[in-house]
Every structure is written in structure tokens, then in C-alpha cells.
Amino acid sequence: MVFIREIDAAQVAKSVMILFAVLMFRNIIANIIIKALKKLSGKYNLKNIVLVLDSIEKPLVNFFTYTGLYFALIILPFNADINIFLNRVYRTFVIITITQGLLKIISAYAEELNNQYLNKEEKTERTQMSKTVFPLLAKLIKAIIIIIAVAAIAVEFNFEQLSSILAGLGIGGAALALASQDLIKNFFGGFVILADKSFSVGDWIKVDSFEGTVEELGLRSTKIRTIDKELVTVPNSRFADRELINFSARANRRVNFTVGAVYGTSSESLKAAISKIKEMLDQNPMVKNDSALVKLDKFGASSLDIVVQYLTTTDYTEFMAIKNDINFKIIDIFNEEKISFAFPSMSVYMEK
Structure with a gap:
């Protein structure tokens, strides 16, 4: 030719x-x-x-x-x-x-x-x-x-x-369907996430052991940026059969901890410290109104335990900054009332 x-x-x-x-x-x-x-x-x-x-x-x-x-x-x-x-x-x-x-x-x-x-x-x-x-x-x-x-x-x-090619593919359709099961599950998992509004891009979530900010929601998988700045790719099908926590969906984040004062602290000093901590929390603009709780909770093994609870913002960076500021103010209040912080200790009595 x-x-x-x-x-x-x-x-x-x-x-x-x-x-x-x-x-x-x-x-x-x-x-x-x-x-x-x-x-x-x-x-x-x-x-x-x-x-x-x-x-x-x-x-x-x-x-x-x-x-x-x-x-x-x-x-x-x-x-x-x-x-x-x-x-x-x-x-x-x-x-x-x-x-x-x-x-x-x-x-x-x-x-x-x-x-x-x-x-x-x-x-x-x-x-x-x-x-x-x-x-x-x-x-x-x-x-x-x-x-x-x-x-x-x-x-x-x-x-x-x-x-002819499509007809040939039809012969191996069963094998193709079995091989693409996970892909189809992940594909429809993405639409389930959108329909349920479980989370959106930018939300802070936790699924299994992965916790972080959602950076991207794709057709097959979702990308999560962890606190350590690691990028984790999670198949969308995993969100359908596992527990999911969306921290961004809550209006406030709760802080709950115990402060221990040494035995021997006078009741007047404890009452004054509790009152000052409560007043400090009520006046803090980053603490939700009427959410602060400061009480003498119990007599611990080596301390007088004061429980401190309050609600604040959900943003992690702001949340940690607020906690840092409040904790230092509690230290200042204890120092003003001349109260010592307790630590685990044991008294040993020896007989002659």
C-alpha cells in the first residue's frame, strides 16, 4: 500500500x-x-x-x-x-x-x-x-x-x-463489581456524609483514633489534619459504621478539673478562695454566663478537693489560651489566700 x-x-x-x-x-x-x-x-x-x-x-x-x-x-x-x-x-x-x-x-x-x-x-x-x-x-x-x-x-x-469492548466488559462484570465494592461503598459514603450533615470542611472531628480538622471531603475519602499536622486519609465508608464525634458541632466546650488544697487550710481561706475563683470566672468574657461552678467537692486522700467547672469557646487554640489564663489566675488567688497546693503524700507513724 x-x-x-x-x-x-x-x-x-x-x-x-x-x-x-x-x-x-x-x-x-x-x-x-x-x-x-x-x-x-x-x-x-x-x-x-x-x-x-x-x-x-x-x-x-x-x-x-x-x-x-x-x-x-x-x-x-x-x-x-x-x-x-x-x-x-x-x-x-x-x-x-x-x-x-x-x-x-x-x-x-x-x-x-x-x-x-x-x-x-x-x-x-x-x-x-x-x-x-x-x-x-x-x-x-x-x-x-x-x-x-x-x-x-x-x-x-x-x-x-x-x-465489542463494552460487551467484553459485560462478561467480566461480576468480577469487576466484586473488585470495586469498596470503591462504591466509599463513593456512596461521601453522599451519606452530605445528606446526614455529619460534618463539613473545617470541622474538628474524631473517628476511631484519628482526631483533627477536616481539610477535604472527596468522592472516595476524607482528609483529616491532626494536631501533629499529619494528614490522615480516611475512607468514606468508615464513617457509616463507626462512631463519629464532631467537636465543632457543640456550642461550647466544658472545662472540668479539681484543685487540691493541703489539709490544715482554714475554712475561711477556702471559702475566700472559692468565692474569688467563682467571681473571676463570672467576670471573664470568654466564659459562658452562669456556667461557672466552684465548690469544695470532697476530702481527698491527701487534699481538700475543689471542683472547678465552666464552659468556653470550641476553638482549640482559643480554648487552650483561656484555660492557660484562668489557671494562672487560680494560682494567684491561692497565693493571695496563702493556700498551698496539695500533692499526693503519705504520713508514716513509727512506734518505739
Whole structure:
């Protein structure tokens, strides 16, 4: 079979010149088009169009490259079969370019919408859910676009062959279903999380032995950043059959501890210390109103135990800062009342 007919130097030169011109001017042409469209969108106040134009700049350059290469090749005197093949390859690259552009547009819009909600000071339920839904929805739309693109490319290279391949896959469908059980469970687990509103991106949660901030909710797994800054990837199916604690869902965080005073402390000093601690907690703006409880709880083995309870913010960093401040103030109050802190001790009596 003859793939190419007689060719002369003029055809080769013309082909090389087209290819050279496209490679030289593709970026310039793309920039001119993008700038012209941006100027037009600015004139009519179309802000969303600018985001689209920024996303398609690279795919546009690729389109000019593929188009230039295609025109450079079809000038050459290939036979009919090769020309048909070149047409199919060119259309395939056009599909890839369009797919690339759509994926970039979706990524840009998802990031823009997510940033808008991240910048909001108020953390409403809608805001939290939006931060979770936008990335997940973007991934789902991307997956659909890729599937459509693959199907379109398969159609370009003979639909009958695609039907045969799908029929062959049907024979091994049972094995494929068994192999993808976990994947399907994780996929639907992500939608269960959204439906139940168990948690959102940014929430502090604990599942099994993992505790931290939810950074990303994907189609297959959820990423959690622990206190030690480790990134843990948890399959979504695990949230369906295990206990989940969402610390961010609570309105306040409870602090509960016991302070021990040495035996021998006078009741007047204890009462004064308890009263001052209670007053200090009531006046603290970071402690919830009417949540403070300070009482002489019990007579311990080596101390007079004073129980201290109060409610404060759920943010971990603020929570630790508030606890730190209150604990130092309790030390100051004990020092003012000349009360010593008790520690585990034992008295030994020896008989002669």
C-alpha cells in the first residue's frame, strides 16, 4: 500500500512554514484573543467571563498547536486512508483540548466559590456545607466530563469496536463489581456524609483514633489534619459504621478539673478562695454566663478537693489560651489566700 503519493519540495516547504509559523505565533495570537475578550467583558461588566478566559488560555494555545500541525500534514499528498486517520486524530485532540478547558473552568469556579465562603466571617450552616459541597460537586462534574470525552474519542475510532469492548466488559462484570465494592461503598459514603450533615470542611472531628480538622471531603475519602499536622486519609465508608464525634458541632466546650488544697487550710481561706475563683470566672468574657461552678467537692486522700467547672469557646487554640489564663489566675488567688497546693503524700507513724 502506498501511503504517500509523489511529493515535491514546494509542498514540504509550505508544510514546514505553516508549522514554524504556528509554533512561533501561537502564544501571541492566544494572548491577543484573550486580551481582546477581557477588554470586551470589562466594557460590559462581565466579571465571570474573565475567570473563564484565564482558564482557557493554555487550552487555546494547545488548540492552535494541534490545528497548525494538522494543516501542515494535510498539505502533504497522503492517500485517502491516512487523511481519514489524520482527521480522526485532529478531532480527538480537539476533544482533548475542549475537555482540558472545561476542567480548568470548573476548577477555577470551584476555587473561587470556595474562597468566597472561606472569607466570610460568620460560620452559618449553609457556609459550612458550601465549603464541603463545592469541591465534591466539582470532582463529580469533572468525572462526568472525562467519561463523555473518552466515549467521544472512542466513537471517533469506530463505534462498533467500542460496542465489542463494552460487551467484553459485560462478561467480566461480576468480577469487576466484586473488585470495586469498596470503591462504591466509599463513593456512596461521601453522599451519606452530605445528606446526614455529619460534618463539613473545617470541622474538628474524631473517628476511631484519628482526631483533627477536616481539610477535604472527596468522592472516595476524607482528609483529616491532626494536631501533629499529619494528614490522615480516611475512607468514606468508615464513617457509616463507626462512631463519629464532631467537636465543632457543640456550642461550647466544658472545662472540668479539681484543685487540691493541703489539709490544715482554714475554712475561711477556702471559702475566700472559692468565692474569688467563682467571681473571676463570672467576670471573664470568654466564659459562658452562669456556667461557672466552684465548690469544695470532697476530702481527698491527701487534699481538700475543689471542683472547678465552666464552659468556653470550641476553638482549640482559643480554648487552650483561656484555660492557660484562668489557671494562672487560680494560682494567684491561692497565693493571695496563702493556700498551698496539695500533692499526693503519705504520713508514716513509727512506734518505739
